[in-house]
Amino acid sequence: MRLFSKLSTPAKFVVLGAALILSPIYPRNLNPVQWSLRAEQEEVTPGSPVTLHLHAQIADGYHLYSFTTPAGGPIKTTASVQDNLAIRDFRIYQPKPNRHQDFTLNVPVETFKRSVDFLLSGELPKNATLGATLITASVRYQACSDRICLPPVTKIVSTSVIVQPGAVLARASIPSGYYLVSGPKLARAKQ
């Protein structure tokens, strides 16, 4: 901006005119959703609940479809946790999406923009092996902007927790505004 302010007035017009021609009108980010997985507590005690945050950071101009967007329209988001001997029976909760009638699609859709935290809640068996445990989740999703749609893609994210006795006993706490979504089933790790 400093450089631009130093230009003569005619030169500024030329630069602006060139920018109008050369700059793309429509954003085209072909990888608009960044996923991450984080454990609410780094250390967990055997027999206690485990809560993970599956976070989606969504680029400006794009939206992500929810786990429960109605069938017959865009592809809904799905997720699963790979088989983990230490942690079982994950349930997924999502916050309330933006549900609206999409008049282009002529169907109701549920979307998230900017960012969203999904919660994965599971339980650690009482006889869980002590030590660091890797937890891997896969999420399949579709992202669209007003101008383009990207094919559904699957991303893999991981985090780890340390299983040790004497850690502060975690309480499964699902914040208000979140609700349980159908699925996922516990995925068996491919051999």
Added chain:
Amino acid sequence: MKRTLMRVAVPGVLTGLLGVWIHTDAATSNSKIPVVLELFTSEGCSSCPPADRLLQSLDEKQPFSGTDLVVLSEHVDYWNGGGWSDPYSSRLFSARQRMYAEHFGLESVYTPEVVVDGQREAVGSNAVEMRNAVEASSRDQKVGLTLANTFRDDSRINFHLTSADLPGAEGSVTVYVALAENKVRSNVAGGENAGRSLAHVAVVRALLQVGSVKGGSSFSKDISVPMPSAVGSSGFRVLAFLQDDKSHKIIGATYQKIQS
């Protein structure tokens, strides 16, 4: 100061504010320069109808003087699912789009995408980017390609295809022939556009490699291609183009509309 402002600023502002269509002078004055527009689209993609309409408008109006737009709608199959599939889709078009995505270094395929002369790509509904790409391609030299002696017998379309000599002594190009329905209107039963009536132009029903040519040589061959099944009343068109095997650049193209 005022004179400088008028000389420099006004053209700069006007070029930024011009409407979508700019009539350009052809690179050669005697014949139109063919420019191939491949639109990768799907009836299952909610963002695609504006691109389909833009392609139809370009095909009908041919707004670039000195340029002959050769358009193709290639329906990808990756939006098929949930018991529904785009009736015009083919995995071959999805594969062709992936080939382009790799060539352009894109992280992902997407729809609607238009590829211009195998060299430039843009969002299919972005008229400005498309205009810029067509203008750039219009300045390229092209190899003459001719469709002649076209006739139809029952289930096949027959013609003779000839090219001028290809430039250069190295490299090779593949000769492609496409059969496309001129216009299609369908009521979409599933996917993102379920319940809508959609119109498409130059919907490719077959895309075939019919030969190859080395640099410095020319192509001349009788071609016989099976007709696609259930072609609608708007008729169809035969398209042919030469595409460099390495650069994917389309260096010559032609087409002929045939009524049903």
